Structure formats: structure tokens, C-alpha cells
Amino acid sequence: MGEFDFSVWQPSLPFIRDGLLFTLRLTLVAMSGGIVIGTLLALARLSPIVPLARVAGAYVDLMRSIPLVLVILWFFLVIPFITGSPVGAETSAIITFTAFEAAFYCEIMRSGIQSVPRGQVNAAFALGLGQAQTMIHVILPQAVRNMLPVLLTQTIVLFQDTSLVYAIGAKDMLKAADVVGKNYNRPVEMIVLSALIYFTICFSLSLAVKQLQKRVAIIR
Amino acid sequence: MNYHWNWGIFLEPVKSGDETYLDWLITGLGWTLAVSLTAWLIALCIGIAVGALRTTPSRLLVMLGNAWVELFRNIPLLVQMFLWFFVAPEFLPREWSLWVKQDMPAKEFITAALCLGFFTSSRVAEQVRAGVGSLPRGQHDAALALGLTLGQAYRHVILPQALRIVIPPLTSEFMNVFKNSSVAFAIGVLELTFQARQMQEDSEQGIETYLAVTLLYFICAFTANRVMALIEARTRVPGLIGKPA
Amino acid sequence: MNHRTALLVALVIAAVPALAQETGTLKKIRDSGSITLGIRESSYPLSYLDDKQQPVGYHIDVCNRIVDAVKAQLKLPALKVQHQAVTSQNRIPLVGNGTVDLECGSTTNNEARQKQVAFAPTTFVTNVRMAVKKASGIRSLDQLNGKPVATTTGTTSVQLMRAHEKGKGIDFKEVYGKDHADAFLMLETDRAVAFVMDDNLLAGLIVSSKAPADYAIVGEVLNVEPIAIMLRRDDPAFKKLVDAAVIGLMKSGELDKLYTRWFLSPIPPKNANLNFPMSDQLKALIKAPNDAPAESFNKK
Numbered sequence A: 001m002g003e004f005d006f007s008v009w010q011p012s013l014p015f016i017r018d019g020l021l022f023t024l025r026l027t028l029v030a031m032s033g034g035i036v037i038g039t040l041l042a043l044a045r046l047s048p049i050v051p052l053a054r055v056a057g058a059y060v061d062l063m064r065s066i067p068l069v070l071v072i073l074w075f076f077l078v079i080p081f082i083t084g085s086p087v088g089a090e091t092s093a094i095i096t097f098t099a100f101e102a103a104f105y106c107e108i109m110r111s112g113i114q115s116v117p118r119g120q121v122n123a124a125f126a127l128g129l130g131q132a133q134t135m136i137h138v139i140l141p142q143a144v145r146n147m148l149p150v151l152l153t154q155t156i157v158l159f160q161d162t163s164l165v166y167a168i169g170a171k172d173m174l175k176a177a178d179v180v181g182k183n184y185n186r187p188v189e190m191i192v193l194s195a196l197i198y199f200t201i202c203f204s205l206s207l208a209v210k211q212l213q214k215r216v217a218i219i220r
Numbered sequence B: 001m002n003y004h005w006n007w008g009i010f011l012e013p014v015k016s017g018d019e020t021y022l023d024w025l026i027t028g029l030g031w032t033l034a035v036s037l038t039a040w041l042i043a044l045c046i047g048i049a050v051g052a053l054r055t056t057p058s059r060l061l062v063m064l065g066n067a068w069v070e071l072f073r074n075i076p077l078l079v080q081m082f083l084w085f086f087v088a089p090e091f092l093p094r095e096w097s098l099w100v101k102q103d104m105p106a107k108e109f110i111t112a113a114l115c116l117g118f119f120t121s122s123r124v125a126e127q128v129r130a131g132v133g134s135l136p137r138g139q140h141d142a143a144l145a146l147g148l149t150l151g152q153a154y155r156h157v158i159l160p161q162a163l164r165i166v167i168p169p170l171t172s173e174f175m176n177v178f179k180n181s182s183v184a185f186a187i188g189v190l191e192l193t194f195q196a197r198q199m200q201e202d203s204e205q206g207i208e209t210y211l212a213v214t215l216l217y218f219i220c221a222f223t224a225n226r227v228m229a230l231i232e233a234r235t236r237v238p239g240l241i242g243k244p245a
Numbered sequence C: 001m002n003h004r005t006a007l008l009v010a011l012v013i014a015a016v017p018a019l020a021q022e023t024g025t026l027k028k029i030r031d032s033g034s035i036t037l038g039i040r041e042s043s044y045p046l047s048y049l050d051d052k053q054q055p056v057g058y059h060i061d062v063c064n065r066i067v068d069a070v071k072a073q074l075k076l077p078a079l080k081v082q083h084q085a086v087t088s089q090n091r092i093p094l095v096g097n098g099t100v101d102l103e104c105g106s107t108t109n110n111e112a113r114q115k116q117v118a119f120a121p122t123t124f125v126t127n128v129r130m131a132v133k134k135a136s137g138i139r140s141l142d143q144l145n146g147k148p149v150a151t152t153t154g155t156t157s158v159q160l161m162r163a164h165e166k167g168k169g170i171d172f173k174e175v176y177g178k179d180h181a182d183a184f185l186m187l188e189t190d191r192a193v194a195f196v197m198d199d200n201l202l203a204g205l206i207v208s209s210k211a212p213a214d215y216a217i218v219g220e221v222l223n224v225e226p227i228a229i230m231l232r233r234d235d236p237a238f239k240k241l242v243d244a245a246v247i248g249l250m251k252s253g254e255l256d257k258l259y260t261r262w263f264l265s266p267i268p269p270k271n272a273n274l275n276f277p278m279s280d281q282l283k284a285l286i287k288a289p290n291d292a293p294a295e296s297f298n299k300k
Helices: A006-046 A050-065 A068-083 A089-114 A118-126 A131-168 A173-183 A187-219 B007-011 B021-053 B059-073 B077-091 B094-103 B107-134 B137-145 B150-165 B167-187 B192-203 B206-234 C003-015 C024-032 C058-074 C091-096 C157-163 C180-188 C199-207 C236-252 C254-263 C280-287 C294-298
Strands: C034-039 C047-049 C080-085 C102-108 C117-119 C124-133 C148-152 C173-177 C194-198 C215-232
Touching (some): A006 A131, A006 A187, A050 A089, A050 B167, A068 A131, A068 B206, A089 A131, A131 A173, A131 A187, A187 B077, B007 B021, B021 B107, B021 B150, B021 B192, B021 B206, B077 B167, B107 B150, B107 B167, B137 B150, B167 B192, B167 B206, C024 C058, C024 C215, C047 C058, C047 C102, C058 C215, C091 C102, C124 C199, C148 C157, C148 C180, C180 C194, C194 C215, C199 C215, C215 C236, C215 C294, C236 C254, C254 C280
Parallel strands (some): C034 C080
């Protein structure tokens, strides 16, 4: 291919920006949804109602043992055959990532909840709090706080995983870079640019998480 | 919408040749296993070395180790695949580059296994570092006091214990390798995900195809989990608190 | 919409009596208020993304005319048009599962596919050949023994090569690109010595490449294939509307104009001209439109 020509980066920027916005939106929506559903799953897994715990456990184990690409293809190509209503690449991506990441957030929240000392629960009951109140006001706040760095690290993984929507043609950042690369016949330069952007964002975030980890550690 | 189930599809010949769909899936499983196991071997060798480097007293070695981990941990695997496959050969001299691109046998496989191996090595290195960090300082000091060099101390005292401690987190990394190998479809490795997409297109029996492939991945991950559990039980460090197997 | 299109749309409406109850795709379009076109990223010049990343091309224009007809029939002037990028590998499932209503790409109409989907009347005829670098000296299939050959995943090029008399007994090493541009990249970066594909796509990829003069389209014609817009099977009302719209374009001469615009004039993104005159087969099809599969072309 000969020499490189990085001047293609300049005209690509508007597309990269739009793609990055989609990537960020997907990450944030899947993170919020994933944490909420993941917490519910964690509560289900820890609940004394055995069938509920089993079902939640099976869901989490299944999601954790099959590849994300496969889950993406399942939702995009197969589910519409069953439900009869297609949703398009972007909605499909949001649903898939929320459902998939929920399993991972669930395991984090579960170990967070289990890390809260037993005494806290007893104290809450002694103070007259009900079971739900204890969970909401005593256990979950501590669990989230203890697990905050891990939750954020998982979110960085999620941010990287969003690149896999390439398999269904949703317009994320990698897709935008790919298309510009083809239009200008500079695919190599565009792959390098997307690698640099992903690295810069993920590396800064992971430094931030490290700082946070130190702070959380001191308070504990 | 009506879906026409056809579980016999796997034994039917593909539209464009004389193989059956089952043959496609078996080929796919073969490549998935080949990529995953090779990558895991690479990841273990490099990961243990890099993880150990990051616990040495040398500032330079720690920095090198950290750089390795941050580099491979902060770029999505898919982008790394593209980097190795499309970008890396362009930096080679012309003849080498041509050889890599045209004549190197199984080039998609080698690229994918190396890429996944490096990617996973950064995760293994993290776990190994944590494992070494969790050892009592006395182990290290005692080894040196006995007259072992630093290298010998790592080889005979520190790593044997640290590695046994980190088997549980390595188990989930081992399972991840099988899952992550699916990304190799993007550079044309004929592994399970590639075959699944091809079979769904060719046979129009999407649900059967994806169920079968999902099951195969599940079996891979489960087997990996059991193998590691066996190793964990065999190598438990006596005297430490551990879950009964 | 110009006068002729307006007239045409009126004709279409007259030709397709309003059904008492809509079913299938038309009902879906009315219920959702939108129609989804499947588009390609690098199927030059039928369907590809321009430098603003908008889908353009000959088949995109044809599809937009069909959408006009749908708007008119459903009396939904504000119908939303959505685009979904598809590849050779997922286009048929995506039409089948309802994600895409009209696939405006470069799909060969053949018997196997007719079991899964339906096609509009053929709007383009392509010859499957191969692109090579001129410097390689390759002129024919039998020079490819043991050499890497690029194909796009989900297409049938390799089967065609094996089936051809000159390809018998030759060992092709297949290299896969996920779309035509990726497969062409394999040729451009010397990962493959040839790229076997529809000649119009090859011509489009070559004129928009870095060094168009380096490439040539050579070798035997492996297959003659009718290319058409794809829709769901077993949906007679929608098929009737689509057919009427396409045949209308052919009769009014508008399809000729679209052809000239995309095959015989400078096109984005590089303002290069393909200079790809209309084949006799397509001329005949415009006179007598039909949706016969590829098999009927290659029999003679």
C-alpha cells in the first residue's frame, strides 16, 4: 500500500463525532439499564425464594458463557422471527447490550451486597426497618459504594464491547471510521485513528477509576 | 410470523456444495478450539511473565509491564484484530509484507490467535500481579535470605504459590477466551460464529442454527470451567482457606 | 416529483385497486408510519454511501420511486424512510424477518433465493468476472491455481469458479471480505491476486480506487445474473405495487435516464465515470420486464 496519508483524518471528524455520540449513548443507556436490571437480578439470586434464585442464576450463567457477538446476532436476526416485530439495528443494539451487561453487573452487585457486614442488617432490623427498607437504605448504598470502581471498570469494558455492533451495521464510531476509510481508500489510517480514540478514552477513564479506588479505599 | 422448524437441517447438504451443515459447524468448532487454545497458551506465557515483571523492584520493568497491560486492555478486541490483520503487515519490508499477506499458511488463524493471546495476556498479567501481591511479604524475604537470586525466588517460591491462588480468576479468563474467539470472524477465520452466519444465510433456519452454535459455545465454556476446577482442586496451597471443590 | 412521475403514480394507483383491508408489508408500513430500505455500503453504482455517508445509487433512486408509489397508494405523504445497512450475508434474513421492507442493493435473483424472498422485475444485468492488478499478468481462471482469491462472504463466486470448465481441478485459496470494499481491499493490498464479482461492482470499485489504471477486469464470464430489488415473499399486494412502479419507470423511459445518470456520467464520491453502456440483455428486459431467475439466463 506504500506510504500512509493521515490527511484523511480531518474530513472524517464530523462522522467520527456522530458515531462516537451513538457509542456513548449506547454505553450510557446500557450501563443504566444494566445496573438497574443487574441489581434486580442480584436480589433475585440472593432471594430465599428458590425458583426465583434459580431462574436468575440460569439467566446470568447463560449470558456469561456465550459470546456477545452471538447474542447480538440472536436479537437482531432471530428474535424478530419469534416476536414478529423487527426493531432495527440501533434499538436492537440497545436491548442486547442492556440484557447482556445486566448479567455482568448482577455478579458485581451480588458480591457487593455480600460484602456488607451482617451486623449492618441486624442493626437495621433492630432499628425497626423492614426488609425492603433495609435493602434500599442500608445495604444497597454500601454495596454500590464498595463496588463503584468495579462497576466503572465493567462500564469501560462495555464501552469497548459496543464496537461489536459492527456485526449488525449500526452506526457506531468504528462503523463511521470504516465507511470513511472506504470512501477515501484509507482504511488503514482510519483503523489507526479509531484505535487511538478508543485508547485515549479508555485509558483516561481507567486512570480516573484508579483515583476513585484510592479515595473509596481511604474512606473504608 | 410462522416459523418452519426443521431440526433435520443439520444433516442436509449445503446449497452450494456437497458438505452438510453439520460439517460446517464441526469445521467451525475446530477453528474455535484451535484459536482459543493457542491464544490461551500465548496469554499464559506472556501474562505470567508480564504480571511478574510488574511486581519486581525495578522501576523500568514495572513501567514496561504496565505499558503492556494498558495498551492491550484499552483498545477493543475487534479493533486490535483489524490492527494486526490490516495495519501491522504494512510496516514490514515489501517482500516480508507480501509473504505475510499471500503465502503465510493459515494467516487468518495466526493473526487471530496472536491478537487474542496478547489481548488476554494483559488480563492474565493483572491477575498474576494481584496474586503475587497477596502473598505474605515474608515469602519473598525468606527466599532471598536463603540465598536465592530474585529470579530463583520468583521461579521456586513466589510464582508457584501466586499462580495457584489466582486459578479462580484465571478460570473466568479461560472461559472468556472461547467467547472472545468469536470476534475472529471479522478477519475471516472460519470459526463457529462465521459458520453460524453462513449457515443462517444458506439454510434460512436461523433459530436452529443459533441454538446449536450457542449450545456449542456453552459446552466449550463449561468444559473450560470444569478443567480449571480440577486443576484448582489438585493444586490447592495447603494451609490456605479455600472452598472445598 | 416531476410530471411524468406524478402521472405514473396516478397510473399505479389506478392499477392497484385499494384493498378493503391491507395485509403484510403495506399494513406494516401504515402501522409503523415508516418504510425501511436495505442499503449497501459499497455496491457501486447500485447502492453505496457517498462522501456524506448517505446512501446513493441507481437502485436507491429506483427504490425512492417505489417509495413515492407507496406514499401515494397509502395516502401517507409524510411516510418516514429509514435506511438499514445490509451485507451479502444478512440481507435475506433481514428481509425475511421484517427488519428491511425493500432491499435496494445488488442481489442476484436466482431460484434458490426465490424460495425465500421475492424480487421486483430485473433492473440490471451483470456478468460475473474477475478484477486483477494489470502487473500480475493474470488473464484467465486457470492461472489462479494455488493463489489467494478474494470473495465477499455470502456470495457464490467460488462455486461459480469451481463450476466453470476452466476452474475444474484448480485449487483456489479463498480470502473473505465482509463487503465488496473489504474484498477489493484484499486485492489492493496484495492479500489476493484476483477478486471475483459482478463486473459493475468491480468497475465501480476500480474507478474509486487510489490508482484506477493499475487494475483490469479480465477473464471468462462465469455467470450472467439478473440483479433486482428484493422484497418479502408471499405478499402479493406489495409485490404488485412494486412491480407496477418498476414497470412504470421502464415504460416511461425514466429508468433509462437513471441508468445514464449512474453508469454513464460522473458519480460521487470521486466524480469518476464508469462508462458502462447498457447491455443488450437489460435493453430486452426493459422492453419485456420480468422477474425470471438467473438460471433462465444461463440455460441458452
